[in-house]
Amino acid sequence: MTATALPMIRFQNVFKRYPNGREALINLSLDVASGEMVFLTGHSGAGKSTLLKLLALIERPTRGSLVVNGQNLATVNRSKIPAYRRQLGMVFQDHKLLADRSIFDNVSLPLVVANTAPRDVAKRVRAALDQVGLLKYEQARPVELSTGEQQRVGLARAVVTKPPLLIADEPTGNLDPDLSLEVMNIFRRFQEVGVTVLIASHNVQLIEHFKARRIHLEGGRLIEEFPVAEQPLFDPARLIDTAHLADREST
Amino acid sequence: MNAWLARHLQTLVGTLGRLSQQPMASLLTILVMGIALALPACLNVLVRNAQAVSGDWNGALDVSVYLKTSVNADTAERLMDTLKRRSDIKSIKLIKAEAALKEFREHSGFGEALQALSDNPLPNTLVITPVENLASPAALNAMSDELRKLSEVDVVQLDTAWVQRYLAMLDTVRRMVTLVGLLLALGVVVIVGNTIRLDIQNRRDEIEVTKLVGGSDAFVRRPFLYCGFWYGLGGGLLAWLVVSISVALLAGPVRKIAGLYGSQFSLAGLGVLGGVALLAAGAGLGWLGSYVAATRHLRAIEPK
Structure with a gap:
């Protein structure tokens, strides 16, 4: 029972400084519940990719702890990385x-x-x-x-x-709006069957169509979180036309 | 376990397919390895044949004991019976003075001249064949020294110097072959290692993706190990072919030379066992080279 109570992802006071001195993440604390769909937004260089790299164990935190699916990633040494990565889907x-x-x-x-x-x-x-x-x-x-x-x-x-956890780094970055929506809908379907989904995207217009929590990063800090309830609710299928979308947003 | 075995077989066959996608590069690698393996293998065959030749000669190392002319045939026979009890003597043949003279008369061409002699100038002679495991030059020398001390004995004739020189040379050559073999084995390891290193660099993307989806180091390394294995096996096969062709080409002339010396000697090839050993050595060295290269270079490739 405790397993379900534990979040799928827990960042606790995580710092990441690259060897060149760049502070990619500063004192980041974040929980993502099991089965949740979360969007990670922010400009390039805000720390989105670093956050995902820490989850994939491509990078290690400089400080702080990171627990994924019940495992403290500090205890996952090099030889255990492959087994860890098999529990996670990456796009x-x-x-x-x-x-x-x-x-x-x-x-x-x-x-x-x-x-x-x-x-x-x-x-x-x-x-x-x-x-x-x-x-x-x-x-x-x-x-x-x-x-x-x-x-x-x-x-x-x-x-x-x-995998219980699906992470994606700009999965729609190279796609036009129609295809982007199609791909996002597929992510949504996986979330609906219980997969935890974390998607980094700077395409704010697109992700506003989805009923999901949004986490905004800026300069390596977590700036704001939009809880699910506060987001405008749209039926994504109706919102392919961006002009129409912008119209709705202004009202 | 079954899935594991199936994967290995799949990789084994898969890497063969991968090599056939770049036939020229693969063949060149195999060619270089084949030559590197063929050289020590050929030398090895050479040394083994040379040993076989000296083995023949060892058997022919009889000791001729010329008795004093004053010793008559009966005494010679008694001496022969005494000597037969020695453990280092395999057999003794007595060539009586009359028989020797008769033979000499018939075969030497001096028959007429010999008729003029009033008595037989030839002594009774004992031809001693030593026990085989004692047929080393040193043991023979010791034995002939003892024989020389007998009062009946006039001269003991044993020409071991040339055998000693031959064996010493053979020993040197054998050691050189071992050295050359070791150096070329190292060369094979380096050749495979370098080929695999280039292959790893060309497959960087594939390695990164495989690691990203949870492929272990061992999994990523496996196809490269099999590649090295195939290179080595191919090189071994080629080397076997080279040795066999060389032996076949030389067999005729060698038999002719041996025939001129009145010997039945014929050139021996690698044989099936030697060939299999060559294949195993090639495959093993190929595997080793790729293991070293893959272990060193794969660690450096991590997803970014």
Whole structure:
């Protein structure tokens, strides 16, 4: 029972200073509940990427503690990093697909590194591709797909292991508004089935369409949090037209 | 365990596919390794054949004991019976003076001249074949010294100097082959290591992504190890081919030379066991080279 009471992510007085002296995060404390969807906003250089890198154990905090899914990350040493990363799905702005491998092989990679039995691999890869609507491209190469489709493949790869936590760094950064909304809706669907979702995005217009908590970073500090209730509630499907959107916002 | 085994097999076959995607680069690496492995293997075959030749000669190291002309055939026979009890003597043949003379007369071409002699100038002779494990030059020298002290004995003839020189040279050559082999083995490790290092640099993205999705160091390293294994196995196979062709080309002329010396000697190749050992050495060195390179360079590649 305590497991469900514990937040999925807990930052406690976290500082991150890079070797070049840049203070990327300053005294950051933050809880993200299990099953919650949270947007991380702020200008580039505000510390969004650093926050995500700490979660992925690409970087370590200079000070402070970080607990993810019940594990204090300070206790996860180098040899335990792979096992830790398998509990988390990651989506990147540049999607990081391997160009010389088929979509199937790209999506199956997290299962393969975890030694999943081959017949389960095929089943779960197809399920994940089906969830992002790309089942028919199984044997295609990433270059044969559009940018939006490539991003959805990246998403399928992130969720194929059914991780409890999904983190994304500017997942819609290279997408036009229609595709952005489509991708965000897929994230939303995963949140609806219990996955904790943390998305860094500077696309404020887009994320305002979603009923989710927003955390704003500025110069490495947490500036403001918008609780879910305070956000304007829209049906995302109706809000593809940004002009219409701006009109609503002004009222 | 089954999934684990399946993964390894998949990687084993997968890396073979990966190598075939760059056939020229792979073949060049294999060619260089093949040559590096073939050289010590050829030298090894050479030394083994040279040893086989000297083995033949060891058997032929008989000691001729010429008795004094005053010793008659009966005494010679008694001496032979006494000597037969020595543990270092395998067999003794007595060549009686008359028989020696008769043979000499028939084969030397001096038959007419020898008729003129009133008595037989040839002594009774004992031809001693030593026990094989004593057929070292030092042991033979010791034995002939003892024989020389016998009162019946006139001359003990044993020409060991050339055998000693030959064996000493062979020993030197064998040691040189070992040295060359070790150096070239090191070379093979470095060649594979360098190839794998370049391969790692070319696959930086793949390595980063694999680590991001939770691939362990061992998982990331595995395909590179198998690559090294295939390079080594290919190099070993090529080396085996080179040695076999060389032996086949030399077999004829060597048999001719041996025939001219009245020997049945023929050139021996690597044999199946030697060939398998060569393959194993190649694969092992390839694996080692890639292990060293992958362990060193993969750690440096971390997602950013």
